[in-house]
Amino acid sequence: MSVIAKNPILAGFYPDPTFLAVGDDYYIVNSTFSFFPGLPVLHSKDLAHWEQIGNILDRDSQLPLKNSGHSRGLFAPVIRYHEGKYYAICTNVSHGNNFIVVADSIEGPWSEPYYLEDADGIDPSLFFDDDGRCYYCGTHPNPDGVKYNGDWYIYVKELDLKTMKLVGEHKNVWNGSMRNVIWPEGPHIYKKDGYYYIMHAEGGTGPDHCVTICRSKSVWGPYENYPKNPILTHRHLGKDYPIQYVGHGDIIETSNGEWYMVMLAVRPLEGYTTMGRETFLAKVTWEDGWPVVNPGVGMLTDEVEIDLPEWNPLTDPNSYTSRTKGFTMPPFGDKKYDFSKMEKLGHEFLLLRNPKDKMYELSNDGLKLNYDAKTIIDEDEVSFVSIRQQHHYFDVTTELAVDSLKNNYAAGITVLQNNLYNIRIEAKNEMINAVLCQDGKDELIGSVAINEVVKDNVVKLTISIDGLIAKMYAGDKSLGEASVKNLSTEVAGGFVGCVIGLYATANGTCTQDYATFKSLEYVVKK
Secondary structure: OOEEEEOOOEOOOOOOOEEEEEOOEEEEEOOOEOEEOEEEEEEEOOOOOOEEEEEEEOOOOOOOOOOOOOOOOEEEEEEEEEOOEEEEEEEEOOOOEEEEEEEOOOOOOOOOOEEOOOOOOEEEEEEEOOOOOEEEEEEEEOOOOOOOOOOEEEEEEEEEOOOOEEEEEEEEEEOOOOOOOOOOEEEEEEEEOOEEEEEEEEOOOOOOOEEEEEEEOOOOOOOEEOOOOOOEEOOOOOOOOOOEEEEEEEEEEOOOOOEEEEEEEEOOEOOEOOOOOEEEEEEEEEEOOEEEEOOOOOOOOOEEEEOOOOOOOOOOOOOHHHHOOOOOOOOOOOEEEEHHHOOOOOOOOEEEOOOOOOOEEEEOOEEEEEOEOOOOOOOOOOEEEEEEOOOOEEEEEEEEEHHHOOOOOEEEEEEEEEOOEEEEEEEEOOEEEEEEEEOOEEEEEEEEEHHHHOEOOEEEEEEEEEOOEEEEEEOOEEEEEEEOHHHOHHHHOOOOOOEEEEEEEOOOOOOOOEEEEEEEEEEEOO
């Protein structure tokens, strides 16, 4: 039996994937930058169908994010398993730098962070050798002095698992497969047939991104370069190729002996990337002691045939999705949330930075968001609840209770790339306004009086995305349209993809009042 996985296997803002196989269970963890909770855990049994079973960092004490920009916070996690325990290692570039958390169950709870001294740089990884020793592998600036932007080295040091401290020799082992390479990063160590392999990314996480590899008979090196590097890239396929930025890979061996790689890539439209970096899958074979990605093709494919029995979390009674009665929706397809029937937000919801204790509550009335003093353009703890954008064509709708609106306060729905680049429909001072925010400057697209569109004490707000055009509606009234090119990585910069958010602000005033959202609906159009 086999199953077909369709790429991307995780659509939307799922960057920097790390891959883990434990028996017949497979896991992916992704970066979340300044969103909270941090590091989603996705689970599968067939590599084609996935469910989210939690977030590794779900407490403020684990994940300080105060005043972090959208593309700061958590970079490039790695998840590994050793002797009954799960280990996740990551970098919080805003607070504390490199750290490890540990759990007895993949579903948590996870420990408080063990911050690592003498672990400079970013993109840490862990490798457990056959003798039980554990090694830290990371990246940092060239110790002899950075000669150009991106002149970094990969280094190795032993980790004492009892003390969670780096010990012994600190050795720089590799600085990339090509002369003057930039940003050798995201390194992972594997051991196969007596060789230690370091697989890593090069070229920066943009158009020149790639996956390369080297090997050695000793974890300390010297490492030999694979003469056929890079083993995967799309940088030679031209700017119009539909999948770009391919790199940052991690590999696993399945229970039946097949090898697969996950990696990040983007799907731009007309050169603009609005969904951020997504997770893709490829098959790997080994020839002459080296990995070959998608043999005979050499690039990512739309589909990947996997020699595993098909599995569906929606129908398997033992899946996390079934056991929790759909508490968290699978990371694909339409999503419909009736907040009045929810006791908690599912694992797929993203908040910004460290939300305040009473930022929101769920009740029979719906989702009640506090009118916080901070606005959506502040780099602070704002009242904001979101899900990922996962398609180029979709409608997103919310119903906002009119009796929860207050003069001079604003509440609404947004497609947001970051605090400086977003589109919004918001209710304020008896009007519904459509707003385009570019570089922190708001432009009014259109308005309508609330009393013209209210129905049963509710106003319906809709953002309809058709590729790079957003059309905005209040009830059945058009508020105009705007380009969303400015919501792309190419314009807004950074590392994140767009999210669909609900928000409320009192515009500088501290209040105990709440805006009430009845529902949120995300419908794919094609």
